[in-house]
Amino acid sequence: MKFGGSSLASAARMREVADLILSFPEETPVVVLSAMGKTTNNLLLAGEKAVSCGAPKASEINELAVIKKLHLRTIDELGLDSSIVSGFLDELEQLLKGVAMMKELTLRTRDYLVSFGECMSTRIFSAYLNKLGKKARQYDAFDLGFITTDDFTNADILEATYPAVAKRLHGDWIDDPAIPIVTGFLGKGWKSCAVTTLGRGGSDLTATTIGKALGLREIQVWKDVDGVLTCDPNIYANAVPVPYLTxxxxxxxxxxxxxxxxxxxxxxxxxxxxxxxxxxxxxRHAPGTVITKTRDMRKSILTSIVLKSNITMLDIVSTRMLGQYGFLAKVNNNSLVALFPYSYTLSFIVRRF
Ligand SMILES: Nc1ncnc2c1ncn2[C@@H]1O[C@H](COP(=O)(O)OP(=O)(O)O)[C@@H](O)[C@H]1O
Ligand SMILES: N[C@@H](CC(=O)OP(=O)(O)O)C(=O)O
Structure with missing residues (x-):
């Protein structure tokens, strides 16, 4: 079961999520959590501000105060001990001071910086479940066996992850059963051994990776919408859930x-x-969207519509392309979104910068 930031935005939401998990007493879920609310965005903003604010001002960055307030208030409202996050909050402040001194935020530091969000949310939630009498154990994905490429901010999960994660979770479960509460979004670079992230929204990938590693019956991804909708609800408010997808x-x-x-x-x-x-x-009672390998395609012609902004369509027309090959190899496809090859026309959709 994966819960995104929108599901964990406050103490009340954490209570609700705990209640939801406990409403399946016959299940033994693995829980994957994102950072609380908008914490990842706030960490990134704080990092960017630190680059230019100068070390003495780093402690006064507004987003740092917002992050501190949210986590300390949540701990207080859940009746937990502030020591669960105080070490992280102190280190976060030191890190921002370091960024301010260096006047530089590398991709590697950025990943380390955002990892504080998931490290704190999982510790709070795990402590809360334990307080409710439901035994839980917190895991940082980078210590659990999530091994990734060293592409900071957009790392890919490597195959070695699956057996490593399965071995650790099975072993711990046999030794001392407890609900695993795992940080989403994070991994460990295989060469650098540093914290990596899987790209924005990467906790979904953490959940499906654990699902595959353990051969689970189902992977549940809990959001703030009734499933995958026919369109982005921010664009079209009357979008409706799509019940089945492949x-x-x-x-x-x-x-x-x-x-x-x-x-x-x-x-x-x-x-x-x-x-x-x-x-x-x-x-929670809305049926949601079930995604499987195949589905009955007879009933729906159009499944869902996506709007992508900032793109440009380019048509390249030349009779010299007829019967030729190797043309595409010469095209820089760094910003390619889609490609439509015809006999002597190439239509590209590219990202606009
Ligand atoms: N086709 C779509 N179906 C459902 N939600 C969509 C769609 N397109 C965009 N969204 C947006 O995605 C959000 C859920 O994703 P996300 O914010 O990543 O959730 P979480 O943080 O809970 O993982 C929704 O609140 C909605 O605004
Ligand atoms: N916290 C990370 C990872 C993530 O998956 O978040 P969410 O589940 O809230 O989209 C992010 O904001 O990108």
Missing amino acids: FDEAAELAYFGAQVLHPQSMRPAREGGIPVRVKNSYN
């Missing part, structure tokens, strides 16, 4: 910008043949 359809929607799922997250589920259910933590 992995390919969901991956395609995510790739073309439907923010609801991480673009890579369908891959492990597809490889493991594990259904993904997208549910609403604010409306």
Whole structure:
């Protein structure tokens, strides 16, 4: 079960999520959590401000105060001990001072900086479940076996992750059963051994990776909408849930910008043949969207519409392309979104910078 930042924005939401998990007493879920609310955005903003504010002012960055307030208030309202996060909050402040001194925020430091969000949310939630009498154990994905490429801010999960995660979670469960509470979004670079992140929204990928590693029956991704909708609800308020999708359809929607799922997250589920259910933590009885390998295609012609902004369409027309090959190899495809090859026309859709 994965819960995104929108499901964990406050102490009240944490209570609700705990209640939801405990409402399946016969299940033994693995729980994956994102950072609370908008914490990742605030950490990134704080990092950017630190670059230019000068070391003495780093402690006064507004986003740092917002992050501190949210986490300390949540701990207080849940009746937990502030020592759960105080070490992280102190270190975060030191890190921002360091960034301010260096006047530089590398991609590697950026990943370390944002990791504080998931490290804190999982510790708070795990402590809360334990307080409720439900035994839980917190895991940092980078210590659990999530091994990634060293592409900071957009790392890819390596194959070695699956056996490593399975071994650790099985072993711990046999030794001392407790609900695992795992940080989403984070990994460990295989060469650098530094904290990496899986790209924005990467906790969905953490969840499907664990699903495949353990061969689970189902992967549930809990959001703040009634499933994957026919359109982004911020663009069209009357969008309705799509009850069934295939992995390919969901991956395609995510790739073309439907923010609801991480673009890579369908891959492990597809490889493991594990259904993904997208549910609403604010409306738990809504059926949501079930994503599987195949579905009945007879009823729907159009599944969902994605709007992608800042793109340009380029048509290249030349009769010299007829019967030729190797033309595409010469095209710089760094910003390529889609390509339509015809006999002597190439239509490109590229990102606008
Ligand atoms: N086609 C779509 N279906 C559902 N939600 C969408 C779609 N396109 C964009 N969204 C947005 O995605 C949000 C959910 O994704 P996200 O914010 O990543 O959730 P979480 O933080 O809970 O993981 C919704 O609140 C909605 O605004
Ligand atoms: N906290 C990270 C990872 C994530 O998956 O978040 P969410 O589940 O809230 O989209 C982010 O904001 O990108």
